[in-house]
Amino acid sequence: DGGITQSPKYLFRKEGQNVTLSCEQNLNHDAMYWYRQDPGQGLRLIYYSQIVNDFQKGDIAEGYSVSREKKESFPLTVTSAQKNPTAFYLCASSTHGSGGRYMRTYGYTFGSGTRLTVV
Amino acid sequence: QKEVEQDPGPLSVPEGAIVSLNCTYSNSAFQYFMWYRQYSRKGPELLMYTYSSGNKEDGRFTAQVDKSSKYISLFIRDSQPSDSATYLCAMSLPPTSETSGSRLTFGEGTQLTVNP
Numbered sequence: 001d002g003g004i005t006q007s008p009k010y011l012f013r014k015e016g017q018n019v020t021l022s023c024e025q026n027l028n029h030d031a032m033y034w035y036r037q038d039p040g041q042g043l044r045l046i047y048y049s050q051i052v053n054d055f056q057k058g059d060i061a062e063g064y065s066v067s068r069e070k071k072e073s074f075p076l077t078v079t080s081a082q083k084n085p086t087a088f089y090l091c092a093s094s095t096h097g098s099g100g101r102y103m104r105t106y107g108y109t110f111g112s113g114t115r116l117t118v119v
Numbered sequence: 120q121k122e123v124e125q126d127p128g129p130l131s132v133p134e135g136a137i138v139s140l141n142c143t144y145s146n147s148a149f150q151y152f153m154w155y156r157q158y159s160r161k162g163p164e165l166l167m168y169t170y171s172s173g174n175k176e177d178g179r180f181t182a183q184v185d186k187s188s189k190y191i192s193l194f195i196r197d198s199q200p201s202d203s204a205t206y207l208c209a210m211s212l213p214p215t216s217e218t219s220g221s222r223l224t225f226g227e228g229t230q231l232t233v234n235p
Contacts, residue, residue: 088160090163108209108223
């Protein structure tokens with residue numbers, strides 16, 4: 001079955017430590033996204049990538065880094081510069097319509113999330 | 120001011136009730152509208168996808184878009200305890216190029232509980 005796999009499900013980070021969250025999709029989607037979800041804040045976009053080897057900052061990119069070396073993979077590193085990393089992290093991917101017209105995003109497919117806690 | 124406003128609730132209804140969930144938005148250029156359902160500790164899943172104004176029905180769910188009022192709604196008929204979840208609205212602008220899609224802007228989510 002096609003889908004998005006996030007790992008690990010739970011992750012604990014010590015102060016000053018970098019950690020990497022994995023996101024893999026086998027949907028052949030071009031675009032991938034990382035969101036952070038906090039109570040009372042909704043989903044906030046960290047980074048997104050429309051194509052391999054290219055990515056853009058979202059609304060809250062400070063303290064995070066990403067890479068997109070393969071179409072299927074979009075790992076997120078939470079660096080020690082991120083002062084409040086405890087949150088639920090969601091990865092998503094999307095496909096775009098084509099056919100001679102402007103591309104249209106047909107919604108997102110989300111992974112099951114990684115809950116990161118600072119200890 | 121947020122681009123998309125959604126009452127976070129919580130909203131509690133008895134089984135069988137009709138539920139109405141709503142979002143307002145400020146950017147009149149939004150063109151595509153979606154509703155996602157998110158169960159606790161899970162990722163959101165796409166429920167409904169609509170383009171521009173009008174209604175769309177899928178089983179017990181109806182999505183409504185009123186672009187003149189910048190207001191979208193999701194109605195759930197004959198609500199069930201299994202509908203208990205957080206519902207997020209999302210919307211996107213028209214794409215700006217032939218090779219890239221559009222970012223989604225999400226509401227905060229409304230927490231719904233349907234009591235048996």
